[in-house]
Each structure stands twice: as C-alpha cells, then as structure tokens.
Amino acid sequence: MSQTITLEKTGPEAAQLKPLSVDQQIEAIIKKDTKSAYVHSQSTLSKGVPTGGDPRGLKILPETTRKRFEEAGIDLSKGYPYVPNKNDIPIFLDEATKIRNDGFPFVERGVNADPEKKAFFGAAKQVINLTTKVGTEIVGLQLSDLTDQQKDELALLVAERVVVFFRDQKLSPQKQLELGQYWGQVELHPQSPRVPGLPGVGVIWQNYSLGHLSFKNNTFGNFGIRDAVYGSQTWHTDLVHEFQPAGITHLHNDAIPELGGDTIWSSGYAAYDKLSPALQKFLDGKEAIYFSAHGYIDRDDPFSGPKKIERRHPIIRTHPSTGWKALFVNRSMTKSIVGLEPPESSVILNYLLDVLEKNADIQVRFNWKPTKPGYGTSAIWDNRVSVHSTVWDYEGLEPRHGTRVTSLAEVPFFDAESKSQREALGLSLD
Ligand SMILES: O=C(O)CCC(=O)C(=O)O
Numbered sequence: 001m002s003q004t005i006t007l008e009k010t011g012p013e014a015a016q017l018k019p020l021s022v023d024q025q026i027e028a029i030i031k032k033d034t035k036s037a038y039v040h041s042q043s044t045l046s047k048g049v050p051t052g053g054d055p056r057g058l059k060i061l062p063e064t065t066r067k068r069f070e071e072a073g074i075d076l077s078k079g080y081p082y083v084p085n086k087n088d089i090p091i092f093l094d095e096a097t098k099i100r101n102d103g104f105p106f107v108e109r110g111v112n113a114d115p116e117k118k119a120f121f122g123a124a125k126q127v128i129n130l131t132t133k134v135g136t137e138i139v140g141l142q143l144s145d146l147t148d149q150q151k152d153e154l155a156l157l158v159a160e161r162v163v164v165f166f167r168d169q170k171l172s173p174q175k176q177l178e179l180g181q182y183w184g185q186v187e188l189h190p191q192s193p194r195v196p197g198l199p200g201v202g203v204i205w206q207n208y209s210l211g212h213l214s215f216k217n218n219t220f221g222n223f224g225i226r227d228a229v230y231g232s233q234t235w236h237t238d239l240v241h242e243f244q245p246a247g248i249t250h251l252h253n254d255a256i257p258e259l260g261g262d263t264i265w266s267s268g269y270a271a272y273d274k275l276s277p278a279l280q281k282f283l284d285g286k287e288a289i290y291f292s293a294h295g296y297i298d299r300d301d302p303f304s305g306p307k308k309i310e311r312r313h314p315i316i317r318t319h320p321s322t323g324w325k326a327l328f329v330n331r332s333m334t335k336s337i338v339g340l341e342p343p344e345s346s347v348i349l350n351y352l353l354d355v356l357e358k359n360a361d362i363q364v365r366f367n368w369k370p371t372k373p374g375y376g377t378s379a380i381w382d383n384r385v386s387v388h389s390t391v392w393d394y395e396g397l398e399p400r401h402g403t404r405v406t407s408l409a410e411v412p413f414f415d416a417e418s419k420s421q422r423e424a425l426g427l428s429l430d
Pocket residue numbers: 204233238249251262263388389390404
C-alpha cells in the first residue's frame with residue numbers, strides 16, 4: 001500500500017496568522033484545512049466547551065463512529081463527546097489525591113487462567129506473535145463473544161505478551177465497558193470527554209483535541225515546541241498517579257487513517273532484562289515518585305501554579321499473573337527515584353527511560369487498519385509492564401477516533417523472590 005503525501009508548510013509564518021473562531025476551526029477540520037486548524041491549535045476545541053454533550057463534535061464525527069454508535073443505541077441527540085460537568089471535576093490537590101486513596105478490592109483474572117489458554121486459542125483462527133518479546137495479533141475471534149474462561153486466558157496472554165491486537169471487530173461501547181469491568185474497576189476519569197451515557201468509556205480523538213497538530217518530536221517532554229505539525233506522543237503508561245494504577249487498557253479504534261496513526265509499545269519486562277545484574281540489584285526494591293497528567297490548586301499555596309498528584313510506587317514491579325519483574329518508569333509521569341540526590345536520580349532515570357524508548361527489539365509498532373472496511377480494531381495492553389506512544393504522522397485531519405476503557409489493578413508491589421522474564425523462561429545468559 002502506498003500513498004503520496006504532501007506535508008503542509010507550517011511553522012513561524014503559520015503562527016503569525018490570525019487565530020480562528022471555533023466555528024471557523026470546525027470548518028477547517030471539515031475541509032481538512034490543516035494549516036488553518038494548526039493556527040488555532042493552541043486553544044483546542046476540547047477546552048472551554050460547555051458541560052454536557054458538545055454539539056460541535058457531532059459536526060466532525062467520523063461516519064464509521066456514528067454508525068457504530070447508532071447500532072449500539074448511543075444517544076447523540078445532545079452532542080458528542082459528553083464533557084464532564086465542571087462541578088464534578090476536582091479543583092484542589094487534596095480533593096484530587098483523595099479519589100480512591102483508600103483502595104478497592106481487585107481480582108487478578110490471569111492468575112486463574114489455563115497457562116496453555118486452550119479455550120481462547122482454540123476459538124481463534126490464527127495467533128500471530130508480531131515480535132519475539134512483545135505484541136500478538138489474534139485473527140478470527142470477536143471480543144464481544146468471549147466466555148469468562150476466555151477472558152481470563154486473554155488477561156494472562158496480555159500479561160505475557162504486553163499487548164494483544166484484534167482487527168475486524170464489531171464491538172459496541174457497552175460490550176467494551178463490560179469486558180473492562182470484568183478485568184477490574186473501570187477508571188472514571190473526572191476530566192476526560194466520554195461517550196454519552198457511559199462514564200467509563202473515554203474518547204481518544206485527536207481531531208477533537210487537535211493534540212497532534214501542536215506537537216513536535218517531543219522525546220524530552222510533553223507539549224513540545226510548536227513549530228511542526230507532526231510528532232509522536234511522549235512515551236507513557238496510563239494513570240500512574242492512582243493508588244491502584246491502571247492494569248489493562250482497551251482502546252478500540254473505530255475510525256482509522258488510510259495510512260499512519262500507528263501506536264508503539266515497549267516492554268517493561270524486556271527493558272529490565274537489558275540492565276546489568278548490578279543495576280538490577282540496585283533498583284530492586286527501590287521506589288519512585290509518579291505524578292498525574294492534570295494539575296490542581298494547592299489550598300495552602302494557591303498562587304504557586306498548578307500542582308500534580310504524586311504517588312510512590314516500586315520502580316521495579318512484579319506482575320501478579322506472570323510473576324515477572326518489569327521496569328515501571330515512563331517519560332511523562334515519573335519524577336524521581338526515592339533516596340537519591342536529584343542529579344543522581346535524573347541521570348539514572350533518563351538512562352532507564354532511554355532503555356525503554358530506544359531499543360526497537362523490545363518494541364512493537366502496530367498499524368490499526370482493519371482488513372474489512374467499516375470494522376474496528378482493538379488493542380489491549382497491560383500498563384503495569386509497558387509504555388506506549390502514538391505516532392501522529394497521519395495526514396492533515398484524517399479522522400482517527402477510538403473509545404477507551406481502563407481497568408484499574410492492584411497496589412503495585414515488588415516481590416524480591418520474583419524472576420525476570422528471561423530468567424523465568426530459562427533464557428538467561430548467566
Ligand atoms: O491513540 C493511541 O494510540 C493511544 C492513546 C493513549 O495514550 C491511550 O489510549 O492511553
């Protein structure tokens with residue numbers, strides 16, 4: 001498959017242009033006028049929207065998404081996406097930190113699964129491992145038809161392979177939510193736009209947030225310099241500021257660009273296996289500070305600017321199903337290693353992040369295109385043992401839209417008796 005691509009000229013001269021009104025911005029999106037939309041990208045459509053359904057989003061909703069929602073009986077009459085009521089969004093840091101601070105029961109489904117996964121594999125036409133260490137594609141199986149036994153086996157497969165893909169799916173947002181609820185308590189994100197009537201189903205839609213239009217190559221931090229249209233998302237893992245952070249995330253993309261818009265995952269197990277035994281030993285049992293994506297006001301120091309929620313978690317964590325150790329750091333949301341001087345922490349942390357981000361042999365890059373037009377593609381990954389980054393290379397304003405359900409998991413732990421993946425599989429060189 002090939003496609004001729006003409007990159008728009010943007011940059012300083014584009015930034016000189018007059019910002020557009022919201023209506024003009026919507027027009028620009030409909031006409032796929034990248035340059036005009038880019039000019040406005042600093043103040044995104046998703047900011048400052050009225051609470052409730054956003055009527056503006058409906059105007060640019062991709063056809064495949066609209067069809068999927070209609071078939072599922074989603075009420076779009078008030079607009080799309082649903083934007084949370086401002087009164088429900090915590091403003092102060094202490095309020096935001098308190099959400100789920102007390103913990104909740106969690107059942108790890110993969111633990112009880114048949115290690116051979118006979119029920120799950122038996123129902124699939126094909127099982128394709130995409131690389132040696134990470135990523136498996138399942139062919140010929142509908143996620144909406146899984147039995148509980150198959151869901152347990154899939155959870156174990158996701159834990160082992162880090163991310164598992166399913167093309168050509170017919171999946172309603174309600175079924176997607178049900179599946180997520182089976183794997184854990186579903187995250188109800190107070191800020192994020194969501195599918196109307198389904199608080200646990202978030203929306204990933206760059207054409208709405210225009211996120212990718214304002215990003216440059218941003219390896220060294222979020223929200224990089226705005227002098228290029230394209231880039232990639234800062235490597236991250238989801239919701240690490242939670243007391244019980246994300247386990248499985250399931251993103252179902254129902255509008256997929258003709259070319260591009262891939263996502264990359266890197267394995268935390270394999271990253272750990274790349275460290276020397278001396279560095280592994282140093283890190284085992286250490287903790288790091290993780291922070292939230294959103295900022296909040298500090299009641300005691302309200303004028304100091306937004307502050308992030310911070311949590312302490314083990315920097316090497318043991319996965320409860322596989323029992324393997326994984327490196328648990330990410331560029332977007334890991335602040336420092338506890339117990340080290342700031343410069344020491346920064347050097348070591350940067351090295352660890354580089355191991356995850358710069359080694360293609362522990363990564364998988366996935367293109368979401370279904371083989372059947374009109375069908376969607378699901379990626380199901382384990383945030384406890386991976387980081388991911390979306391590639392915003394797709395041309396102009398081609399639609400890319402997905403619904404996302406995240407199941408929260410256990411309080412992260414490190415088991416000193418646990419093994420690395422190579423050790424457990426008998427591949428260790430020493
Ligand atoms: O759009 C994607 O490929 C992934 C977006 C993302 O970071 C997520 O869903 O957690």
